[in-house]
Amino acid sequence: MKKVAIYARVSTDRHQTVENQLRQLQAVGERLGWVVVAVHTDAGISGAKGRDARPGFDALLRGIARREFDMVAAWSVDRLGRSLQDLVGFLGDIQARGIDIYLHQQGIDTSTPSGRMMFQMLGVFAEFERSMIRERVMAGLNRARAKGIRIGRPPMEPKLVRQIQEALAAGTGVRAVARQTGASPTTVSRIRQDMLPEQPVAAG
Numbered sequence: 395m396k397k398v399a400i401y402a403r404v405s406t407d408r409h410q411t412v413e414n415q416l417r418q419l420q421a422v423g424e425r426l427g428w429v430v431v432a433v434h435t436d437a438g439i440s441g442a443k444g445r446d447a448r449p450g451f452d453a454l455l456r457g458i459a460r461r462e463f464d465m466v467a468a469w470s471v472d473r474l475g476r477s478l479q480d481l482v483g484f485l486g487d488i489q490a491r492g493i494d495i496y497l498h499q500q501g502i503d504t505s506t507p508s509g510r511m512m513f514q515m516l517g518v519f520a521e522f523e524r525s526m527i528r529e530r531v532m533a534g535l536n537r538a539r540a541k542g543i544r545i546g547r548p549p550m551e552p553k554l555v556r557q558i559q560e561a562l563a564a565g566t567g568v569r570a571v572a573r574q575t576g577a578s579p580t581t582v583s584r585i586r587q588d589m590l591p592e593q594p595v596a597a598g
């Protein structure tokens with residue numbers, strides 16, 4: 395008998411209810427002979443949220459880590475999360491632990507050959523999504539450069555740099571200088587490093 399954990403989630407903007415999802419999944423379980431050992435739910439929580447904001451999903455992940463069941467069942471792939479890249483990572487993690495996934499709406503059951511094929515197709519789409527994101531980011535950067543928009547952090551005001559240098563030269567510590575000037579400790583440390591004399595290269 396296959397031990398199954400059911401996960402259901404609804405967002406605040408959805409008319410679907412957790413109860414509807416559970417009812418459909420439990421009906422599938424009865425038909426396929428599942429033994430439902432855990433039911434985890436998140437109501438009114440977006441799938442874009444991390445596990446710390448989704449207690450039901452967090453409990454599911456803990457059960458996966460302990461291999462408390464053989465399969466995870468969800469009503470739809472988007473109930474598990476919104477990012478395709480994150481979803482494929484999640485599906486890869488559970489398969490690495492020998493746990494299968496059943497997705498009702500997509501008709502995916504990775505305990506079957508056709509389900510495994512569909513799962514592999516998800517990985518192809520995730521890679522496509524990553525490529526598209528990279529292309530959009532690069533195109534956006536190129537457009538910004540063409541318009542003369544500076545990419546990266548704006549340069550510091552020379553007056554502020556001198557103020558930091560004078561405070562450091564007076565022996566004030568990095569964190570104290572950062573508090574006094576409003577600069578980050580990392581920036582103050584970099585300026586202090588620039589103030590240090592270069593070490594002579596030892597003759598070989």
